[in-house]
Amino acid sequence: MGQIICVMNQKGGVGKTTTAINLGACFARAGFQTLIVDLDPQCNATSGLDRKPTAHHPLATGALWVDSVVATDWPKLFLLPGTKNFGDVSALVKGKNEQTERLREMLRTGFRSFDYVLIDSPPAVSPLTRTALECSTEILMPIQCEYFAMEGVSKMTSLIEKDRWQSTGILLTMVERDLELTREVETEVREYFGDVVFQTEIPRDVAIPEASSYGKPVIEYAPRSRGARAYIELCMEVFENEQEE
Template identity: 50%
Template sequence: MPRMLCVANQKGGVGKTTTAINLASGLAMSGNQVLLVDLDPQCNATSGIGCQPVREHPLLETVPIRSNVVDTAVNQLEMLPGSRSFRDADLLARDVGSACGQVISQLESGAAHYDFVVADCPPSLGPLTQTALACADEVLMPIQCEYYAMEGLSQMIEVIRDVIHKRNHRLEFGGILLTMYDAGLELTTEVDQQVREFFGEIVFDTVIPRDVNISEAPSHGQSIMAYSPRSRGCRAYIELCMEVLERD
């Protein structure tokens, strides 16, 4: 079975989608079979890697997910596109338990041959994120280096603990990732210190610098590795991939 990584944080704009796309791409480039799953109704991961959203979320359909998986421009990276349909979110909200069951059985039957499944979550702790957590082996939390970085994190951790307790004993804290890092800013170094003091080893050594190339890549439907292979952002995401591989 694949190692399933879920990229989550209830805050928007912290680098979840960017991390999901580039982590999935980097893992694929290092020789792994990877499935990128878009669980956010905004479908940014889908368009960001050059794919099209679908009408209903494939994980909630009764047809096997294989028939909805699409190729991406990255070798060995396939995608399960997102859906903008609110019906999906409604379905999940009504009964997280049975939705989880369906998603898990879809993944078990359709995703078994991948080495990694990387799921991009919406900016909430709602049913979509909880379902993803219930299926995952690890949760990876990007944190933006800003004043309110730590705010809301305890809430997120509570939800994760709850999921571990009630639905998924396998789930682990895969790591906290500092994003939009600007080493020249005092605030960035303060947040860095604070987060590492509080969370210790689960914080990745790798930090993702603020890099305009990273923000431009998705408008070309490309990973940072394809869009700007010499950029600092690219180097950072490759380093992150290596850390994730080492932490296995």
């Protein structure tokens, strides 16, 4: 069975969606069957891959997930689109047993044919995000290098049980090397979390939001950009970590 990576941080705008899309695109480019699951009602991962939100979400309707997974414009990269349908969104936000059970079933058995599943979660903790967390094999928490970066982190980390730390990776995003602030945050995060922090850091690079606005991963839009290189490096680091396990 492949890896299920839950990309989460309850803080908004830290680079969750960007990481799900761009790391996913690197896995696919490396030849692995990859699925991005958009669990966020904002549906940014869906639009970032140039697809439309679904009118009926399989978690809300009980439809077969296979009927909802769509291909993207890139080989081996697939998407389970999010929904903006009001009824479906409220069902997902409430995340009653029915929905969490369906998600559990999808993650535990349904998505077995994929080498990598990346879950893009909303900036909130709900029963669905808890289930995603529980059923994932890895946790990836992006932290943006800015003031208050550590805000809410302790709340978030309290959700991660002790025995899950060995499969958790913290990723510094929007890093601006020449800023004093970036260096302060970096030191603080690395001191606090130690080995759990990826060596790879994602620089702030305008190619990244530009790529999303064209509905493309950055490795496709601007393959030589710093942003693209950083996500490729992150992908290599994930592969290396797997070999060490």
